[in-house]
Amino acid sequence: MPELPEVETVRRGLEPQICGRRIVGVICRVPRLRLPLDPQLEMLLGGQVIHAISRRAKYLLFKLDKGTLLLHLGMSGVLRLVKSEAPIAKHDHVDLRLDDGQLLRFNDTRRFGLLLYLQGDPNLHSLLQHLGPEPLETDLPEDYLFTRSRKRNLAIKNFIMDQKVLVGVGNIYASEALFAAGIDPRRKAGRIKRQESITLLRCIQAILAEAIIAGGTTLKDFRQSDGRPGYFKQQLQVYGRKGMGCLQCDGTIQQVTLGQRSTYFCENCQG
Incomplete structure (x- = not known):
C-alpha cells in the first residue's frame, strides 16, 4: 500500500501541473471503488477549478470552488496525467477531463481506493475526523x-x-x-x-x-x-x-x- 511518502510524492508531482485547471468532464467506468462513486459526480465537479492539493494522512484533498475532492489510492491506486487520446488500459476507472485537454486518470487494480466529493469542512468527515497528528508537524511535542x-x-x-x-x-x-x-x-x-x-x-x-x-x-x-x-x-x-x-x-x-x-x-x- 502506498504510504505517506508515496502519497506526498504524488501530491507534489501533480500540484504544479493541475492547480488552476478547470474540470470540464468526468468519466466513471465503474460504479464503485471501495465505496460507491456518486452518479452525479460529473455534474458536481464540472466547471470547478482545482485551486490546491493538500494531504491528510494518506488522503489527497483537491480544493475546488465549492467543495473538496477526497481521494485515497488504496493498495494499488495510481494517478497520472495523460493526453486525451491516451488509450484506456485495464483498471483505468476514472478520468477527470481538464480544460487544457489532459486527463487526470485514476487506475486501481484492486479497487480499494476511493473518490468522494465533500462539501463543507473535509476535516469533519468521518474518514478524517479522528485521525492523529501528522508526524512531520513542526509543533508536535517531542514526548x-x-x-x-x-x-x-x-x-x-x-x-x-x-x-x-x-x-x-x-x-x-x-x-x-x-x-x-x-x-x-x-x-x-x-x-x-x-x-x-x-x-x-x-x-x-x-x-x-x-x-x-x-x-x-x-x-x-x-x-x-x-x-x-x-x-x-x-x-x-x-x-x-x-x-x-x-x-x-x-x-x-x-x-x-x-x-x-x-x-x-x-x-x-x-x-
Whole structure:
C-alpha cells in the first residue's frame, strides 16, 4: 500500500501541473471503488477549478470552488496525467477531463481506493475526523509518543501504525524507524522509556522526510505521477530483507508477524 511518502510524492508531482485547471468532464467506468462513486459526480465537479492539493494522512484533498475532492489510492491506486487520446488500459476507472485537454486518470487494480466529493469542512468527515497528528508537524511535542503510549499493552510497532495515534506511518517505515531507533518492534508500547520515545519520533520524522525527498519507495503497485518509480527502496535497512545480513552488525534480519503484518528487525541492533 502506498504510504505517506508515496502519497506526498504524488501530491507534489501533480500540484504544479493541475492547480488552476478547470474540470470540464468526468468519466466513471465503474460504479464503485471501495465505496460507491456518486452518479452525479460529473455534474458536481464540472466547471470547478482545482485551486490546491493538500494531504491528510494518506488522503489527497483537491480544493475546488465549492467543495473538496477526497481521494485515497488504496493498495494499488495510481494517478497520472495523460493526453486525451491516451488509450484506456485495464483498471483505468476514472478520468477527470481538464480544460487544457489532459486527463487526470485514476487506475486501481484492486479497487480499494476511493473518490468522494465533500462539501463543507473535509476535516469533519468521518474518514478524517479522528485521525492523529501528522508526524512531520513542526509543533508536535517531542514526548508525544511517550505520553500517548502509557499503559498501552500492544506492540510498539502496532502502536505507531495506529492512525489515531500518528498518521501515515505504514508497515515499511514503521520497521525502518524502529530499526533506526534500536527498539524491538515486539516490545509493549507502555514499556518504552521517555528518551526512547523521543528518539523513535525523531527517526520516524527523519525517515519519512528522506523518503519524500527520494520519491517514495519502489513497490510493485506504486509509480510516481509521471510514471517513474520511487527511489527509497535502495536505502531500506530491514524491510523485505529476511535472512539477509544486517547492514549495521553481523546479525541476520528476522521476520515475525505483528498485527497480521510482516515485521523485520535485527535482534542484535534492536535489543
